[in-house]
Amino acid sequence: MNLKQGIHVFTLLFVLFLSIGFTMVTIDSTDDITIVEFPDKKTVLAGTEITINYKLSEQVSAQLFCHTSYGSTIIDGIFKNGETVFKFPEYISKKKGLVDYTLVYNNKKLHTSTLEILTNKNTETHMESYLGPPSIIAGGMDYAMLVVVPTDDYDNPVADSTEVIIRHQFLNLEKEDIYLSDSFIGWKNIFSYEQSGRILVSSEVQNTNSKEYAIEVFPAQAEDFVIRCKRKHEYADGNQISSFITSAIKDQFDNIVVDGTLVEFSITNTSGMLLKTYGTTINGIAEGKMLHPDKKELWNVTAYVVGMGMSKTIDVAYKPILEDYTVVFKDDNRKIIIGPISSFMKQILPDGAILKLKIFKDDTLLETKIKTSSKGYVIFNIEQSFFPNDTYTLIIEGLGVLKEFNDLQL
Amino acid sequence: MIAPNRNIYRILLVLSFLALNGGILYGISQVFLFLNTGADRTSMLNLTKKSQQVYLPKIIWKDTLNPGRTMESQTLSEIQQDYLDAWYVKNVAYKANDSFGINDFYTQNARKNLYKTIDDNSSKKVHIEGTTIKHNTHLDFYSADGQLVVFTDKNVKEYQRIYKEDSLLLEKETLTAYKVMMLLEDGFWKIRHMVKEANLLEQDSIESNKKTVVINGKIMVKEEPFYIKGINYYPQKSPWDMFGDNFDIDVIAEDFEIIKAAGLNTIRIFVQYEDFGKAKVSLDKLTKLRSVLDLAEQENLQVVATLFDFYGDYSILDWTLTHRHVEQIVSEFKNHSAILAWDIKNEPNLDFESRGKGLVLSWLKEMSNQIRDFDPNHLITIGWSDPESAKLLLDEIDFVSFHYYRDLEDFVDVYDTVLSKIDKPIVLQEFGLSSNKGLWNPFGPSEEDQASYYKDFQKIMTERTMHYMSWTLYDFTEVPSSVVGKLPWRKHKQKHFGFIDKDGKQKKAFEFITDK
Numbered sequence: 032m033n034l035k036q037g038i039h040v041f042t043l044l045f046v047l048f049l050s051i052g053f054t055m056v057t058i059d060s061t062d063d064i065t066i067v068e069f070p071d072k073k074t075v076l077a078g079t080e081i082t083i084n085y086k087l088s089e090q091v092s093a094q095l096f097c098h099t100s101y102g103s104t105i106i107d108g109i110f111k112n113g114e115t116v117f118k119f120p121e122y123i124s125k126k127k128g129l130v131d132y133t134l135v136y137n138n139k140k141l142h143t144s145t146l147e148i149l150t151n152k153n154t155e156t157h158m159e160s161y162l163g164p165p166s167i168i169a170g171g172m173d174y175a176m177l178v179v180v181p182t183d184d185y186d187n188p189v190a191d192s193t194e195v196i197i198r199h200q201f202l203n204l205e206k207e208d209i210y211l212s213d214s215f216i217g218w219k220n221i222f223s224y225e226q227s228g229r230i231l232v233s234s235e236v237q238n239t240n241s242k243e244y245a246i247e248v249f250p251a252q253a254e255d256f257v258i259r260c261k262r263k264h265e266y267a268d269g270n271q272i273s274s275f276i277t278s279a280i281k282d283q284f285d286n287i288v289v290d291g292t293l294v295e296f297s298i299t300n301t302s303g304m305l306l307k308t309y310g311t312t313i314n315g316i317a318e319g320k321m322l323h324p325d326k327k328e329l330w331n332v333t334a335y336v337v338g339m340g341m342s343k344t345i346d347v348a349y350k351p352i353l354e355d356y357t358v359v360f361k362d363d364n365r366k367i368i369i370g371p372i373s374s375f376m377k378q379i380l381p382d383g384a385i386l387k388l389k390i391f392k393d394d395t396l397l398e399t400k401i402k403t404s405s406k407g408y409v410i411f412n413i414e415q416s417f418f419p420n421d422t423y424t425l426i427i428e429g430l431g432v433l434k435e436f437n438d439l440q441l
Numbered sequence: 442m443i444a445p446n447r448n449i450y451r452i453l454l455v456l457s458f459l460a461l462n463g464g465i466l467y468g469i470s471q472v473f474l475f476l477n478t479g480a481d482r483t484s485m486l487n488l489t490k491k492s493q494q495v496y497l498p499k500i501i502w503k504d505t506l507n508p509g510r511t512m513e514s515q516t517l518s519e520i521q522q523d524y525l526d527a528w529y530v531k532n533v534a535y536k537a538n539d540s541f542g543i544n545d546f547y548t549q550n551a552r553k554n555l556y557k558t559i560d561d562n563s564s565k566k567v568h569i570e571g572t573t574i575k576h577n578t579h580l581d582f583y584s585a586d587g588q589l590v591v592f593t594d595k596n597v598k599e600y601q602r603i604y605k606e607d608s609l610l611l612e613k614e615t616l617t618a619y620k621v622m623m624l625l626e627d628g629f630w631k632i633r634h635m636v637k638e639a640n641l642l643e644q645d646s647i648e649s650n651k652k653t654v655v656i657n658g659k660i661m662v663k664e665e666p667f668y669i670k671g672i673n674y675y676p677q678k679s680p681w682d683m684f685g686d687n688f689d690i691d692v693i694a695e696d697f698e699i700i701k702a703a704g705l706n707t708i709r710i711f712v713q714y715e716d717f718g719k720a721k722v723s724l725d726k727l728t729k730l731r732s733v734l735d736l737a738e739q740e741n742l743q744v745v746a747t748l749f750d751f752y753g754d755y756s757i758l759d760w761t762l763t764h765r766h767v768e769q770i771v772s773e774f775k776n777h778s779a780i781l782a783w784d785i786k787n788e789p790n791l792d793f794e795s796r797g798k799g800l801v802l803s804w805l806k807e808m809s810n811q812i813r814d815f816d817p818n819h820l821i822t823i824g825w826s827d828p829e830s831a832k833l834l835l836d837e838i839d840f841v842s843f844h845y846y847r848d849l850e851d852f853v854d855v856y857d858t859v860l861s862k863i864d865k866p867i868v869l870q871e872f873g874l875s876s877n878k879g880l881w882n883p884f885g886p887s888e889e890d891q892a893s894y895y896k897d898f899q900k901i902m903t904e905r906t907m908h909y910m911s912w913t914l915y916d917f918t919e920v921p922s923s924v925v926g927k928l929p930w931r932k933h934k935q936k937h938f939g940f941i942d943k944d945g946k947q948k949k950a951f952e953f954i955t956d957k
Binding site: 094096098099100101102103104105107120122126127128129130131133135138140161163164174175176178180182186187188213214215216218220 | 509531535550551554555557558559561562565567569571581582584585586588589591593599601603605609610611613615617619620622624633634635636637638639
């Protein structure tokens with residue numbers, strides 16, 4: 032590069048620098064903007080058109096930052112009659128609550144103020160009702176709560192101290208209460224009465240009525256009750272069924288307990304063993320069933336609605352169907368025929384009665400054979416392969432009769 | 442001549458054969474490796490995902506008395522969680538102008554309002570980054586069936602940055618009150634109504650025990666003027682990882698004795714954000730920190746604790762997590778008499794370029810409020826990396842801290858210009874010279890240069906009764922790459938700033954560690 036070229040390049044660069052230097056100078060006029068007239072709105076009804084008007088010293092494109100109940104946004108101003116006008120979008124002007132707004136120009140906050148948007152009472156009122164729990168217990172201790180959330184047409188909760196009328200009906204009673212709303216809501220605790228049944232509830236706000244709501248009032252806890260026994264005969268035939276039937280079970284206010292209340296029937300027999308059967312109530316009455324015993328018995332029966340009420344204990348006695356039966360030994364005493372077994376009218380005992388044969392050798396129980404009767408007979412066979420020829424003691428047990436045959440030669 | 446040539450060919454042949462085989466084996470192993478990656482096999486089990494806490498503004502239930510039903514603590518915590526989540530999804534939605542997640546936390550009628558705002562902002566190319574910082578909730582009503590709740594959230598501190606076409610339009614902090622109705626729907630508490638209300642300011646009074654204060658430009662400790670003669674401290678074996686696995690309280694105790702014997706009265710230590718457990722600070726780390734502070738108290742050393750070391754996010758949705766981090770640390774030690782000051786962050790001005798100056802400054806400002814709320818007893822400072830940044834955020838701090846690694850000759854000039862503008866105590870929080878003359882820096886300063894640097898510096902500082910903290914006690918053998926990068930000459934420099942060399946011998950500069 033010779034000297035001449037160097038001078039050219041230098042001059043070029045110099046001119047370039049100069050031009051940049053001069054174009055960089057701009058006038059920043061932010062500080063000059065002043066507000067001549069401030070907006071004067073303080074409260075507005077929801078749903079009306081909302082504009083914020085500023086009169087600025089110069090017509091510049093300022094912006095308005097709005098901070099509302101559900102979020103924030105920026106509104107661009109438009110010029111109208113020498114004023115800068117900011118029109119709120121509908122979704123802001125329709126919603127209740129404070130709107131904090133800030134006038135911004137060139138990233139500077141010029142003015143901050145607040146506007147309150149109020150619930151619009153002139154629009155149709157809507158209502159949401161929340162009723163719970165849906166079922167309660169009779170007696171005046173339990174209650175359901177009705178919460179009414181009234182809003183205007185734009186879904187804004189009504190102002191505090193709006194009248195909320197809550198009505199309810201039960202049997203012959205109709206009641207109306209007036210409450211003042213607070214924290215968006217009007218509410219009432221509706222307590223149960225002594226009777227069970229259904230309470231109907233409704234509400235009204237600013238001439239808008241709710242639909243009908245129902246509270247189911249269930250009977251309270253079961254009280255004590257009585258039971259009786261119903262059976263075809265009093266014989267212990269091991270075949271028929273005895274029913275135990277409760278009186279109508281009621282709560283302390285004489286309401287019949289809910290259908291389906293479980294009742295447990297507890298039976299203690301002569302030997303102290305416990306038998307149980309269950310039934311559920313229909314119209315307060317439950318029925319438990321039990322097969323007759325197959326020997327003479329005395330049952331003590333008590334019924335429970337567990338944890339709540341119980342019946343008085345009743346005694347139920349069963350007579351034996353026979354005093355004795357014949358036992359015949361055949362085939363060197365290896366075939367034992369029991370029968371004919373006859374029942375209380377000398378009729379052949381219905382099939383299925385259980386008899387046991389116990390085989391002992393020198394006081395040691397070798398086997399218990401169990402068979403059910405068929406056509407009035409039970410036949411036991413003692414096989415030679417299992418019991419070699421010897422003397423055995425046999426005991427036959429069943430239907431309340433016990434027979435012992437000592438030292439029988441097989 | 443032929444034979445060696447042939448041998449060379451043989452060797453080459455064998456080597457290339459080996460290399461080829463090696464290459465093939467490596468290739469096959471890479472294919473295997475690739476086939477073995479992918480979804481974790483346990484993902485087949487569809488185990489419950491651990492929910493991550495992403496939004497933790499401070500929320501305090503001021504009262505839960507209400508005419509409806511007694512509030513159960515279980516329900517209250519569910520309501521609180523869903524309410525904060527509702528704020529979180531709203532903040533996220535307005536940031537991206539995307540309605541994802543709104544359905545879960547706003548009922549059908551309420552979510553319309555958010556959708557409309559999102560649509561409008563989206564069409565205007567406006568987006569808003571925001572977070573709430575504090576909520577004070579008062580229960581107004583809880584229904585008998587446990588399905589409806591109304592409460593007022595007062596003094597909701599909200600911070601927002603509003604962008605138009607991706608450039609920042611304004612930044613706004615608001616204190617607001619909201620009345621909120623939530624309904625229990627599908628197992629979620631969802632917002633049904635939300636109305637912004639007049640906010641009556643209620644100030645929580647915070648009492649300081651006045652252990653450390655700044656009066657008339659003087660740092661006072663226990664009512665006596667205090668002049669910081671300090672040192673930045675890392676144990677020699679665990680630089681930039683003081684509270685890690687190599688934590689040894691006995692080593693630190695010996696170091697503190699050395700520091701005390703040298704005539705120093707203050708140390709600066711570093712608390713790392715991630716290492717301490719981010720939003721959920723680990724108890725183990727707090728115990729370690731406490732033992733260090735207790736030791737400092739025994740040795741009568743004051744401690745400047747630098748928080749948020751290695752933190753660099755600053756994003757607005759991350760703010761509340763950092764607030765919970767600082768709450769757990771700062772409130773734990775608010776009555777500890779070893780602490781002189783909380784240094785919010787080391788050299789945050791270095792993040793101005795990458796994260797945005799405005800964002801970093803807002804974060805620091807809010808963080809100073811947080812620290813003052815949780816610990817009114819100790820001073821607050823920010824460790825700027827250069828004297829020019831020292832004029833920032835003066836209202837938020839109690840004393841100014843800056844670092845100086847430039848030429849010694851310029852210092853007096855710079856210091857006097859910085860000092861003349863600021864009426865708060867000024868601490869030279871880091872300075873020093875690396876005696877790194879060696880392979881990586883053949884013309885660098887020697888130990889003698891380092892000694893004379895400190896000697897001259899002490900003279901300047903004595904003349905001005907300056908607060909100072911030198912960098913650092915030890916030469917280090919290892920410097921993590923996260924500190925100065927991977928370049929070996931940079932690491933090398935960082936290894937030689939100490940007053941004591943890697944063999945534990947005092948370097949020549951040690952004589953000038955203080956002005957005595």
